[in-house]
Amino acid sequence: MVRNLLIVDDNPADVRYTVEMLNEAGIESDRHVVGDGVEALRFLRRRGEYADAPRPDLVLLDWYLPRKDGREVLAELRSDERLADVPVVVLAGSRLEAETLRAESKAADAYAVKPLEADELRRFAERLGGARRLA
Numbered sequence: 001m002v003r004n005l006l007i008v009d010d011n012p013a014d015v016r017y018t019v020e021m022l023n024e025a026g027i028e029s030d031r032h033v034v035g036d037g038v039e040a041l042r043f044l045r046r047r048g049e050y051a052d053a054p055r056p057d058l059v060l061l062d063w064y065l066p067r068k069d070g071r072e073v074l075a076e077l078r079s080d081e082r083l084a085d086v087p088v089v090v091l092a093g094s095r096l097e098a099e100t101l102r103a104e105s106k107a108a109d110a111y112a113v114k115p116l117e118a119d120e121l122r123r124f125a126e127r128l129g130g131a132r133r134l135a
Contacts, residue, residue: 002029002129006056008040008073009033009091010065017115018060025118027125030054037068041076044083058129059088062114063101074107087128091116 005022009015015033022031032053034040040061043050059077063070070090077083090108092098098111109128112120 002027002057002125004054004056005029005031006040006043006059007031007033008035008037008059008065008070009062010035011062014062014114018121021116021118021121025122025125027121029057032056036066037070037073039067040065040073041068044077044086045080056086058125059086060091060116061088061108062091063097064093071105074105078107089124089128 005027007015007018009018019031022029032043034043040059042048043053044056044059046053061070061073065073068076074088074090077086077088087109088107089110089112090098090101091112091114092101093114095113098113101108102111110124112124116124
């Protein structure tokens with residue numbers, strides 16, 4: 001169950017589409033959106049205006065972000081013992097790119113191609129949304 005979902009994406013059209021697919025998939029959650037890697041880390045660490053932010057049950061992380069890219073966000077997230085178990089789905093621009101990212105790094109819980117479809121979001125929510133990382 002995904003109670004709190006963090007979408008990290010700098011493209012408003014992609015965010016709107018993701019929200020539409022979440023609705024189509026029947027995933028009822030509080031959805032939080034940030035547009036770059038620095039804001040993502042501030043949200044996750046509950047800093048500044050995010051001091052009262054909930055801990056996400058799932059993060060949808062675009063790989064290409066301004067200020068700090070997905071690789072940097074994921075590395076910092078996994079190195080922080082308080083956040084290392086937050087489930088993350090990395091979003092890539094193509095299937096080849098997703099496969100390359102998966103081969104280079106095992107840090108994410110899953111890799112997917114944007115735009116995500118409703119069925120795929122539902123599977124991620126069911127598989128990752130209520131579970132914490134074991135490694």
